[in-house]
Amino acid sequence: MKYLMYARSEFIRGFRYRANYWATVISAVALAVIQWYLWHAAYTDKDLIAGLSLDQVLAYTLIGRVAAGFLTAPTAALRIGSRVRTGAIVHDMVKPVDLHTQLLWQGLGRAGFSFVATGLPLLLAMAALGVLEIPSPGRLLLFLISLLMAYVTMFSTSFLSGVFTFYTKTAVGVDYVYTVVSLLSGEFLPLEFFPAWLRTAADYLPFKSMHYIPMAIWSGIAGPGEVVPSLISQCLWTLGMVAVSKMAWSGALKSLTVQGG
Amino acid sequence: MPYDASPVIVASNLSRYFRVRLDGENLKDRIKRFIKPQYRVVKALDGVSFSISQGESVGYIGLNGAGKSTTIKLLCGVLVPTAGTVTVNGLEPYRHRTATARRIGLMMGQRTQLLWDLPVHESFNLLGKIYDIKPDVFKANVKRLQDVLDIGPLWHTPARMLSLGQKTRCDLALTFLHDPSVVFLDEPTIGLDVLARERIRDFINEEKRRGVTIFLASHDLDDLEIVADRVMLIHHGKLLFDGTQDQLRQLAGGPLVNLEETVKRFYREAELG
Numbered sequence: 459m460k461y462l463m464y465a466r467s468e469f470i471r472g473f474r475y476r477a478n479y480w481a482t483v484i485s486a487v488a489l490a491v492i493q494w495y496l497w498h499a500a501y502t503d504k505d506l507i508a509g510l511s512l513d514q515v516l517a518y519t520l521i522g523r524v525a526a527g528f529l530t531a532p533t534a535a536l537r538i539g540s541r542v543r544t545g546a547i548v549h550d551m552v553k554p555v556d557l558h559t560q561l562l563w564q565g566l567g568r569a570g571f572s573f574v575a576t577g578l579p580l581l582l583a584m585a586a587l588g589v590l591e592i593p594s595p596g597r598l599l600l601f602l603i604s605l606l607m608a609y610v611t612m613f614s615t616s617f618l619s620g621v622f623t624f625y626t627k628t629a630v631g632v633d634y635v636y637t638v639v640s641l642l643s644g645e646f647l648p649l650e651f652f653p654a655w656l657r658t659a660a661d662y663l664p665f666k667s668m669h670y671i672p673m674a675i676w677s678g679i680a681g682p683g684e685v686v687p688s689l690i691s692q693c694l695w696t697l698g699m700v701a702v703s704k705m706a707w708s709g710a711l712k713s714l715t716v717q718g719g
Numbered sequence: 720m721p722y723d724a725s726p727v728i729v730a731s732n733l734s735r736y737f738r739v740r741l742d743g744e745n746l747k748d749r750i751k752r753f754i755k756p757q758y759r760v761v762k763a764l765d766g767v768s769f770s771i772s773q774g775e776s777v778g779y780i781g782l783n784g785a786g787k788s789t790t791i792k793l794l795c796g797v798l799v800p801t802a803g804t805v806t807v808n809g810l811e812p813y814r815h816r817t818a819t820a821r822r823i824g825l826m827m828g829q830r831t832q833l834l835w836d837l838p839v840h841e842s843f844n845l846l847g848k849i850y851d852i853k854p855d856v857f858k859a860n861v862k863r864l865q866d867v868l869d870i871g872p873l874w875h876t877p878a879r880m881l882s883l884g885q886k887t888r889c890d891l892a893l894t895f896l897h898d899p900s901v902v903f904l905d906e907p908t909i910g911l912d913v914l915a916r917e918r919i920r921d922f923i924n925e926e927k928r929r930g931v932t933i934f935l936a937s938h939d940l941d942d943l944e945i946v947a948d949r950v951m952l953i954h955h956g957k958l959l960f961d962g963t964q965d966q967l968r969q970l971a972g973g974p975l976v977n978l979e980e981t982v983k984r985f986y987r988e989a990e991l992g
Binding site: 551 | 792798799813818820821823825827834836837841844848849851877
């Protein structure tokens with residue numbers, strides 16, 4: 459499996475950046491601590507907010523911090539536009555590989571490093587301190603499946619945006635779009651906290667597959683009856699986004715080779 | 720040197736035009752053209768025909784912007800021709816990019832393909848897997864390239880710590896790793912010192928003797944003088960000359976004229992029409 463080598467290269471690349479690693483660890487711990495205090499303050503004299511208990515919201519946001527590095531790793535696919543501008547894309551195009559698949563695996567390598575090096579220690583530390591409870595093995599397994607699909611959806615969205623920058627010639631617009639995406643994905647807040655109209659919008663968009671669904675499965679916000687339907691809708695979005703991003707790429711390739719960028 | 724009679728690269732009336740969006744002269748013009756863009760057509764390559772046999776080494780020369788890189792991109796399948804046809808190993812590169820990619824190598828002197836943060840050997844391992852090179856072939860090729868280019872001592876050094884000359888040697892080795900039948904070299908000696916250049920030329924000559932077809936685009940005419948059996952000269956997208964170095968000198972006035980003077984004369988005459 460040649461694409462596995464791409465994942466491996468990116469995985470071992472993580473070990474080259476020591477300062478970057480410690481900065482990531484410190485910020486991950488700091489963000490987790492902030493979340494803990496923030497939600498305790500918010501729940502001082504309330505048992506439920508938007509139908510969610512303190513434990514549920516804490517589990518949702520803290521596992522969100524654990525998974526953050528894993529899920530932001532594929533945003534590097536955004537750089538595809540700049541590879542086109544600088545001409546580095548020529549080297550990619552004269553290799554017997556599919557660039558879409560290559561970037562997917564490279565991102566997976568980065569995500570893997572981030573998970574093993576930062577996410578997992580953070581998770582174990584929080585579990586040892588009793589801050590974060592690990593769910594039943596069944597739910598854990600469904601969470602992992604959901605997280606992997608979240609990665610693929612995230613990757614496809616980034617890749618699609620990257621292809622878009624290739625037409626616009628600048629990535630500035632895409633950065634703004636990303637803020638909206640991370641809000642609608644539930645990265646900052648569980649979707650339950652949204653006003654009804656925004657909640658409805660988020661339900662019909664692919665972004666909740668990128669964060670909300672796995673975290674809701676872990677934290678129990680998704681009740682026993684909701685897990686399977688959520689996973690099915692996530693699976694459909696994942697396949698849909700992969701198909702769309704692959705189609706966009708073959709269109710971009712065509713215009714690249716025909717129009718010369 | 721006897722060449723395998725079968726042509727590896729055949730270009731016939733190969734042309735590539737680009738559309739360039741025009742900028743306005745003043746604000747009013749710019750606004751007008753922002754709303755309704757106007758274009759100018761640049762003929763980067765204009766009806767070029769040639770045929771290159773297996774094992775031949777061709778020096779491709781032209782001024783900046785003459786169409787050298789465009790030609791290489793057309794031959795590698797990175798660009799689709801506007802008109803005319805091209806085949807490499809019997810395939811149209813842009814239609815069969817992956818199949819073409821397996822049998823060609825491309826090195827751009829200005830752009831490394833080494834994995835920047837990782838030790839040199841990781842780049843070789845990666846390409847070994849990408850090209851599905853059999854383990855014993857991989858081992859033998861690595862050994863040979865390490866010896867010829869003296870990159871064994873660099874094997875565990877991260878690419879970003881290499882000097883330009885070391886990086887170029889590693890890049891060249893990567894380009895030849897999968898035993899390509901044709902190799903395109905776009906200014907491989909750019910920015911290198913005299914000794915490094917000599918080493919690179921020796922290496923290219925060595926690969927030439929092993930039967931690899933070499934397509935070398937360079938500004939350094941010394942490179943061509945030593946490496947290329949045949950010279951092609953393009954100017955404003957048109958092929959001005961295609962023949963041996965001796966023929967080129969003959970045209971310019973005799974066997975003793977140096978290549979640089981010959982080439983300069985060609986350009987001047989072409990400018991005068």
